[in-house]
Amino acid sequence: MSKYIFVTGGVVSSLGKGMSAATIGALLKARGFKVRIRKLDPYLNIDPGTMSPLQHGEVYVTEDGAETDLDLGHYERFLSQNSHSTDSISGGKIYYNVLMKERRGDYLGATVQMIPNVTDEIKEFISSGLVEEDFVICEVGGTVGDIESLVFLEAIRQYANDIGRKNAMFIHVTLLPYIETVKELKTKPTQHSVKNLLEKGIQADMLLCRCIKNISEAERAKLALFCNIEKSNIIPAVDVDNVYKLPNLYYSAGVDQRVLEYFNIKSEEHSPNMQKWEELAKRIDSVKEKVNIALVVKYGDASDAYKSLNEALHHSAWDENLDMQIKWVNAESLEKMQDITPVFEKITGIIVPGGFGERGTVGKMKAINYARVNNIPYFGICFGLQLAIIEFARNVVGIKNANTTEFEHPCSPVISLMTEWISKGELEKRSQNSDKGGTLRLGSYPCKIVETSLAHSIYKVDFIHERHRHRYEMNTNYEEIYRSNGLYVTGRSPDGVLPEIIELKNHPFFLGVQFHPEFKSTPFKPHPIFSNFLLAAKRAGGG
Numbered sequence: 001m002s003k004y005i006f007v008t009g010g011v012v013s014s015l016g017k018g019m020s021a022a023t024i025g026a027l028l029k030a031r032g033f034k035v036r037i038r039k040l041d042p043y044l045n046i047d048p049g050t051m052s053p054l055q056h057g058e059v060y061v062t063e064d065g066a067e068t069d070l071d072l073g074h075y076e077r078f079l080s081q082n083s084h085s086t087d088s089i090s091g092g093k094i095y096y097n098v099l100m101k102e103r104r105g106d107y108l109g110a111t112v113q114m115i116p117n118v119t120d121e122i123k124e125f126i127s128s129g130l131v132e133e134d135f136v137i138c139e140v141g142g143t144v145g146d147i148e149s150l151v152f153l154e155a156i157r158q159y160a161n162d163i164g165r166k167n168a169m170f171i172h173v174t175l176l177p178y179i180e181t182v183k184e185l186k187t188k189p190t191q192h193s194v195k196n197l198l199e200k201g202i203q204a205d206m207l208l209c210r211c212i213k214n215i216s217e218a219e220r221a222k223l224a225l226f227c228n229i230e231k232s233n234i235i236p237a238v239d240v241d242n243v244y245k246l247p248n249l250y251y252s253a254g255v256d257q258r259v260l261e262y263f264n265i266k267s268e269e270h271s272p273n274m275q276k277w278e279e280l281a282k283r284i285d286s287v288k289e290k291v292n293i294a295l296v297v298k299y300g301d302a303s304d305a306y307k308s309l310n311e312a313l314h315h316s317a318w319d320e321n322l323d324m325q326i327k328w329v330n331a332e333s334l335e336k337m338q339d340i341t342p343v344f345e346k347i348t349g350i351i352v353p354g355g356f357g358e359r360g361t362v363g364k365m366k367a368i369n370y371a372r373v374n375n376i377p378y379f380g381i382c383f384g385l386q387l388a389i390i391e392f393a394r395n396v397v398g399i400k401n402a403n404t405t406e407f408e409h410p411c412s413p414v415i416s417l418m419t420e421w422i423s424k425g426e427l428e429k430r431s432q433n434s435d436k437g438g439t440l441r442l443g444s445y446p447c448k449i450v451e452t453s454l455a456h457s458i459y460k461v462d463f464i465h466e467r468h469r470h471r472y473e474m475n476t477n478y479e480e481i482y483r484s485n486g487l488y489v490t491g492r493s494p495d496g497v498l499p500e501i502i503e504l505k506n507h508p509f510f511l512g513v514q515f516h517p518e519f520k521s522t523p524f525k526p527h528p529i530f531s532n533f534l535l536a537a538k539r540a541g542g543g
């Protein structure tokens with residue numbers, strides 16, 4: 001039977017519960033266990049697809065096409081395994097499912113209540129679709145004490161009771177604030193948070209205490225006493241300068257060892273292999289050559305909104321021994337400038353990532369034009385491909401009103417709505433009036449690459465699978481005229497219908513992709529496009 005680890009958070013938000021869950025998963029995987037991580041988000045949105053990335057961080061897309069919380073990205077990067085659409089659910093979706101069941105008459109006229117109907121729906125999610133995992137780690141979003149979290153905490157309490165308390169462990173991630181004037185880490189907020197959990201019937205079994213300096217033995221003893229937890233399960237989670245050092249930190253603190261002891265599993269029979277994590281930490285600290293990259297984005301410096309992209313770039317940089325610096329360029333700020341050259345001083349690679357809506361697009365196209373004309377390596381991701389096409393159509397081909405129908409109608413529609421495509425064997429149709437939520441082309445689709453292309457020299461294979469999240473696409477009616485001007489489609493869906501990759505001839509590196517390669521990069525398997533882009537940027541800088 002699977003063992004369940006429930007991860008909750010207390011005191012404040014943004015403590016890195018997701019990172020903690022991912023790290024515990026990585027440590028158990030390093031001991032050879034089969035691990036699954038799931039996320040329960042109490043908020044009322046049906047899914048994160050339409051939530052602002054500025055408020056909530058990026059929308060992460062799984063291989064099977066779910067728009068999920070960015071924590072699923074951490075899980076994939078730490079565990080080097082795919083998450084599934086069934087690994088993340090929100091409060092909104094839970095209530096939606098319950099209300100749909102009520103409408104269908106599934107409850108046979110019974111009164112529909114938080115307990116048991118909503119709690120049962122949550123419990124069903126926790127246990128659904130498992131395939132003999134040794135450990136199921138369930139992260140509960142939000143902070144203990146939130147109104148939205150209540151029913152989720154009740155559901156996990158019941159779950160532990162149903163499967164037997166010894167098969168479930170509650171790990172609480174909390175904060176020990178450091179008060180400079182008295183030079184002390186304070187334990188009181190944590191005591192209150194643990195009590196708050198206890199009021200809901202949940203006794204925490206382990207505390208991961210976020211703190212800026214190590215916890216003294218006296219403080220650990222105090223927490224153990226007041227929180228009713230074994231002292232050895234009070235774990236200091238001291239800040240690290242890089243999240244990929246967390247597995248080493250938690251391993252040294254004995255987290256996985258204590259987890260196995262809790263479940264009465266003999267750790268000697270499952271010895272850990274931490275080598276790859278140790279090597280990664282060394283690689284991160286030994287980068288040498290500098291390379292400066294600009295990301296031209298709508299939101300300015302908002303690394304959470306572009307989490308996977310930021311991570312993918314770093315994975316490749318560490319792998320190529322590059323000390324990469326990212327300059328976040330607010331696209332709108334470029335729009336009023338006569339000369340944007342000073343912004344890109346020392347920059348030897350420009351990326352325009354995925355995006356939605358018109359704001360900032362003029363600035364993004366200015367940056368693309370700058371990269372194209374000045375032979376600076378350019379990598380356009382999704383919207384970055386679409387804007388590169390618009391820029392090319394307007395300034396090289398001379399189609400002055402070239403645009404995307406996403407925000408201009410009528411225009412010369414060089415980017416337009418894809419009305420049909422095959423998804424999981426079925427024909428999907430979209431129209432200009434389709435709902436904004438749940439109507440994108442999502443998840444992994446195959447792409448065939450032209451043999452003599454830059455893309456082929458990067459991937460070194462004919463067929464690839466990459467993840468998508470877009471509604472619009474390149475209009476192939478203009479393809480011939482682009483080609484005669486030096487812009488080529490070098491990757492397409494295998495039926496030849498949908499363009500997936502474009503590149504420019506006579507440029508050191510100008511690549512646009514309709515998909516999001518950043519979702520598939522891990523620190524142990526950096527994505528080849530990012531690695532090749534950074535190498536091109538290094539060359540452009542004379543390296």
Ligand code: GLN
Nearest residue numbers: 354355382383470471472
């Ligand atoms: N807004 C564009 C579309 O919907 C691009 C989306 C993206 O960059 N992810 O097609």
